[in-house]
Amino acid sequence: MGDKTNTHPGAAGRATTADRPASVRNVVLVGHSGSGKTTLVEALAQATGAVNRAGRVEDGATVSDYDEIEHRQQRSVQLSLVPLEWDGYKINLLDTPGYADFVGELRAGLRAADAALFVISAAQEADAVAASCRTVWEECAAVGMPRAIVITHLETARTDYEELTRVCAEIFGGDDPDAVLPLYLPLYGPQHADGHAPVTGLIGLLSQKVFDYSSGERKDTPPDAEQASVIEEARNRLIEGIISESEDETLMDRYLGGEDVEVTTLIDDLEKAVARGAFHPVLAAAPAADGARQGLGTVELLELITRGFPTPLETAPPAVTTPEGKTRPQVACDPGGPxxxxxxxxxxxxxxxxxxxxxxxxxxxxxxxxxxISGHGLADRGHEDHDVEERVGALTSPFGKQQRTMAHAIAGDLACVAKLSRAETGDTLSAKDDPLLMEPWSMPDPLLPLAIQAHSKADEDKLSQGLARLVAEDPTMRLEQNQATHQVVLWCLGEAHADVALERLRSRYGVQVDVVPHKVSLRETFGGPAAGRGRHVKQSGGHGQYAICEIDVEPLPAGSGVEFVDKVVGGAVPRQFIPSVEKGVRAQAARGVAAGYPLVDVRVTLRDGKAHSVDSSDAAFQTAGALALREAATDSRIDLLEPVAEVRVLVSDDYVGSVMSDLSGRRGRVVGTEQAGGGRTLIRAEVPELEIGRYAIDLRSISHGTGQFSRGYARHEPMPAQLAEKLRAQAENGS
Structure with missing residues (x-):
């Protein structure tokens, strides 16, 4: 795998065999923002001859040409596909954003890939590596996805490659650190004046060859005596790690018995262990120097991808059903299949x-x-179910800003399809006479609310269409039309995600919006029994208005809503006007009686009233009912009820104290903790929603990026009197 002699130096002019799934490799790059994923993709493109030594494709563009939003924000915000050809293989590299706010793009890349490269910068601290990659590593492990680790930025001063590989084994190896081991050791050149020695090549532990990149081309030579002594211990550990994962159960006994296992046998076992996700090699890579064609470790990495990572034939596709939910047999990666x-x-x-x-x-x-086209819906995120038919436009393969035409796309391959106007992310394409629906992948839950309103009348006319297109592109975003607060809310994954959403609305869809404070759905209730009298009597000549009603109000248990009881006797209020009183009471309850929030959990009893044979009417008794409820509120304590959320926080043990202290400062109540494995703790708490509007951002800061949380509505309960008084004052002042 990188230790065998490379018989293909560039493969720029060799025809691919992309009409066979066995020749396709789909690889997703995972890593923290700034870890070097995009630079690595460019280095691999140059090593395969896909770009020239200046990193340019035919039209002068580069592989890493971003869209305008990425240029302005100076970071990757979306999944990008870079297809390469090498040694008769087609390699689809899926470069994902490294920032936590764009984990939805990462999940999409994991769905499309058959193997993952975790890109770790030598400049990163161990905590940063764990925060950015551990969860994704565990997701890959859960589905058996093969993984390898690539260490970048070896040019960083005071880099300790041996320590980095130990950290990777500790973070990713779990109970089996020998399943995460380096295949190569760095070869250092002469020291600079500052004492830093640059990495100029790699030493293959299995082949015991030196691969020197200092000339800009990969050259292999035997190791000298000093290099041979350096690699012995690391080589023995690597061999033992490979043999322990071998399917040949006799191999370990033969090795421990002193037998010299052939390198070809070790490499074959290594490739099989990597392909089935049992062994995770660590490699190093760096971009080519100016004027050079091959960057450090690029050939070794390409060999790992083509010979160690599985083909699409070896990866089980997701389960399928009919759009109606009927079970269908598992599909296979077959170009001739459905x-x-x-x-x-x-x-x-x-x-x-x-x-x-x-x-x-x-x-x-x-x-x-x-x-x-079959869609899952996700109605809570603004996506409705749909089953439609559409004509496929041109098929292309992207490369930088180019779109190269494809005659077709076979099972196992990826392609860009133009003008599917109804298709959204997560939708299934199938034959029109045999509609199918794929099992959806897990979408992260957006937990940061962004309340918006149109900037002008012209923007208001375009807002709904712009929002619809926005959520169609990004299923991690949830669009809410809150009926209680009358706000349009975009739920995002973080501040950066929100910034990109606003920028896309403005630049792509021509919609300017203003961000306004997000409101939570507060409610009101009576703190004790009360009585009220509503009198609506007007005489202005001609037909007048006459209605009087007397009510009693009493609080009910949470969740009871508004009950209306008729206890009028003797026809004091004519039967035809009792529904009018109820209608007026309920309308006033919806408007609120103190601070303008809906009234809930009360029983209103109509006990008496008066009517006029000529001037009483439906409208008059509706008004009287509303007045009676308002008068009852003036003589009673009105409690403001705030929504309380059930919050579950998964955090590293190192930050449990800080997180619990922060939750207490948010008026939260911790109701339990439990060990979650992997040095993490699950904290369960109840926290007022007023206090967790920005918790998605704050938790990331408190936990150094290691924390995750989920939330769900628990109930409404009275808020502290001091806070309630403040909100009432704001309501009275109209702020």
Missing amino acids: LVAEVVKTASDPYVGRISLVRVFSGTLRPDETVH
Whole structure:
């Protein structure tokens, strides 16, 4: 795997065998922002000959040409596909954003890939590595996805490669640190004046060869005596790690018995262990120096991808059903099978329109054919169920800003499809005469609310369409039309995610919006029994208005709503006007009686009243009912009820104290803790929603990026009197 002689130095001119799933490799790059993922993709593109030594493709663009939002924000915010060809293989590299706010793009990349490269910067602290990668590593482990680790930024001063590999084994190895071991050791050049020695090559532990990149081309030589002594201990540990994962149960006994196991046997066992997700090699990589063609470790990494990572044939596709939910047999990665493909990303191009990045799991996708599109819905996020048919536009393969035409896309491959106007991220494409629906992947729950309103009348006219297109592209975003607060709320994953949403609304869809304070749905209730009299009597000539009603109000248990009871005797209020009183009471309850929030959990009893044979009417008794409720409120304590959330926080043990202290400062009540494994604790608490509007941001800061949380509505309960008084004063002042 990198220790065998490379017979293909560049493969720029060799035809790919992409018409066979066995020749395709789909690899997602995972890592913290700034870890070097995009730089690594560019280095691999240059090593394969896909770009020239200046990093340019034919039209002068670069592989890493970002969209305008990424240029302005100076960071990756979306999943990008870079297909390469090397040694007869097609390698689809899926470069994901490293910032936590864009984990939805990462999940899409995991869905489309068959293996993962975890990119770790030598400049990162161990805590940062754990925070950015541990959860994703565990997700990959849960589904058996093969993983390898690539260490970048070895040019950083005071880099300790041996310590970095130990940290990776500790973080990712779990109970088996020998499943995470380096395949190579760095080869250092002459020391600089500051004492730092640059890495100029790699020493293969299995082949015991030195791969020198100092000339800009990979050259291999035997190690000298000093290098041979350095690698002995690391080599023995690597061999033992490979043999312990071997399917040949006799190999360990033979090795411990002193038998010299052949390198070819070790490499074959290594490749099998990597492909089934049992062993995770650590490699190093760096971009090529100016004028050089091959960057450090690029050939070794390409060999790992093509020979160690699995083909799409070895990866079980997600389960499928009919759109109605009926079970269907598992599909296979067969170009001749039924068409099953999935939209893993949706983007908008100002010239082409909507572009869908599609992974084909079964069958062959061809341009100009009509396909069935099935959508899961996710109605709570603004996505409705849909089953429609659309004509597939052109199929292309992206490279920088280029879109290269594809004749078709076979099972196991990825392609961009133009002008699927109804398809959204997560939708399934299938044959129109055999509609299918794929099991959805896990979407992170957006927990940061962003309340917005149109900036002008012109923006208001375009807002709904712009928001619809925005959530169609990004299923991690949830659109809420809050009926209680009358606000339009975009739920996002963090501040950066919110910034990108606002920028896309402005630049792509021409909608300018203003951000306003987010409101929570407060309520009111009576703190004790009360009575009220509503008198609506007016005489202004002609037909007048006459209605008097007397009510009693008493509080009820939480969740009871508003009850209305009729106890009028003797016809004091004519029967036809009793529903009018109830209607007026309920209308006033919806408007509130103290601070303008809905009144709940009360029983209103109509006990007496008066009517006029001519001047009484439905409208008059509605008004009287409302007045009676308002008068009752003036002589009683009105409690403001605030929503309380059930919060579950998963955090590293190191930050449990800080998190619990912070929750207490938010008027929260910790109701329990439990060990969650992996040095983490699950904290369960109840916290007023007024206090956790920005908790998605604050928890990240408190826990140094290691914390996660979920929330759910628990109940409404009275808020402290001092805070309630403050909110009443704000309501009276109109602020």
